[in-house]
Amino acid sequence: MIKQAVPFFFTILIALLIAGCSGNTGPAGPSLSGSMTGFVTLFQSDGSRAPDQSGVTVSIQGTSLSTTTDSTGRWTIGGISTGTYTVTETKQGYGMSEQQGLQFVGGDIAYYVGKFIMAQPPNFFVALDPVKTIADSNALYVSFTTSGVMKGIEIGVLVAVGADSDVTASDPTKYLFSTTDVIVNPSGASNILATALQSAGFTSGMPAYVVAYPLYYYVSGIGSLYSNYLDHATGRTAYTSLGAPSSVIRLIVP
Numbered sequence: 001m002i003k004q005a006v007p008f009f010f011t012i013l014i015a016l017l018i019a020g021c022s023g024n025t026g027p028a029g030p031s032l033s034g035s036m037t038g039f040v041t042l043f044q045s046d047g048s049r050a051p052d053q054s055g056v057t058v059s060i061q062g063t064s065l066s067t068t069t070d071s072t073g074r075w076t077i078g079g080i081s082t083g084t085y086t087v088t089e090t091k092q093g094y095g096m097s098e099q100q101g102l103q104f105v106g107g108d109i110a111y112y113v114g115k116f117i118m119a120q121p122p123n124f125f126v127a128l129d130p131v132k133t134i135a136d137s138n139a140l141y142v143s144f145t146t147s148g149v150m151k152g153i154e155i156g157v158l159v160a161v162g163a164d165s166d167v168t169a170s171d172p173t174k175y176l177f178s179t180t181d182v183i184v185n186p187s188g189a190s191n192i193l194a195t196a197l198q199s200a201g202f203t204s205g206m207p208a209y210v211v212a213y214p215l216y217y218y219v220s221g222i223g224s225l226y227s228n229y230l231d232h233a234t235g236r237t238a239y240t241s242l243g244a245p246s247s248v249i250r251l252i253v254p
Contacts, residue, residue: 032106035078036060038113040069040089040097043225045120047217056094056118061086073115082106087113094118095227095241118227119241122214124149124185126157128246132189133210135251140192144212144246149185154218156226157181158239159190160211161197165248167209172236176200182218194254202253209250214243 040058042050053073059066060077062085069075085104089097097116104111125147132143142159149155160169161177168174177200181190194204202208216226227241 031082033079033081034104034106034108035076035110036080036087036102036104036113037074037076037110038087039115040073040075041115041117042073042091042094043117043119045123047122047219047225056089056091059088059090061088076110080104080106089116089118091118094120095239096229097227097240098229098238100230100232117225119216119225121241121243122155122216122226123243124155124214125244126212126214126246128210128212128249130247130249133249133251135208135254137254138194139254140194140197140208140210140251142190142192142210142212143187144189145187146183146185146214149217151185153185154182155185156215156218157183157188157190158213158215158242159192160213161192161200161202162209162211163202163206165209165250167211167248168245169211169213169239170242172231172234172238175236176202178237178239180215197253204253206253207250208253209248211248212246213239215239216241 040056042053044050052071054069054071056069057066058075065077067075067077082105085102086098086100087102095118097118099113126144129143134141158169158178158180160167160175162175166174169178177197179190181188219225228237228239231238
């Protein structure tokens with residue numbers, strides 16, 4: 001009888017444990033409605049602040065809700081239900097801005113999304129130096145020159161490195177590594193360590209395709225003035241107000 005009772009006891013114990021683990025998770029929270037608000041600041045191709053901040057279309061993806069900014073760049077959208085949203089800001093001639101994965105609860109107080117920059121592509125040019133853009137045992141040395149801007153002006157240049165010749169920084173799936181440099185016109189360089197490339201997904205001996213872009217004018221006291229957003233699918237930045245790209249140079253990762 002004892003040999004038969006022991007298995008029966010453990011069967012009952014396991015059943016009780018399973019029942020305890022699969023208990024109720026509690027009721028879902030209430031679904032509320034409310035509003036989002038924020039600001040957009042517009043910058044022109046020469047780095048100056050646009051005199052009129054109106055006319056930016058702000059949309060909430062997955063809904064029919066949208067609005068436009070007023071002359072100060074402020075916007076507000078009401079009637080939003082509890083949920084997770086992506087907010088997109090667009091205006092003709094300016095790089096778009098986007099905020100993904102916003103957790104919106106709702107309620108009486110407007111949810112402040114923040115202040116975001118939208119810029120026109122800068123009106124200068126960047127060219128890679130094919131002689132000085134090289135790879136050695138430790139790094140990629142990327143040398144570039146700029147044109148179309150007054151000498152002595154501080155500007156921002158973006159260098160992107162991808163695994164294919166169609167590398168572009170406007171699409172975060174088309175590059176693996178990027179870096180920005182503030183230089184004093186007309187020339188500059190980026191030294192990209194092999195360890196940084198390897199952390200981005202490159203391996204030694206792998207082809208690396210390098211491209212450079214005009215990114216922004218540097219304004220003292222304000223800083224970087226370009227449009228971008230973080231792409232949650234890749235964890236990389238999508239740069240949306242780039243100037244014309246340079247030619248692409250192929251190197252080999254050290």
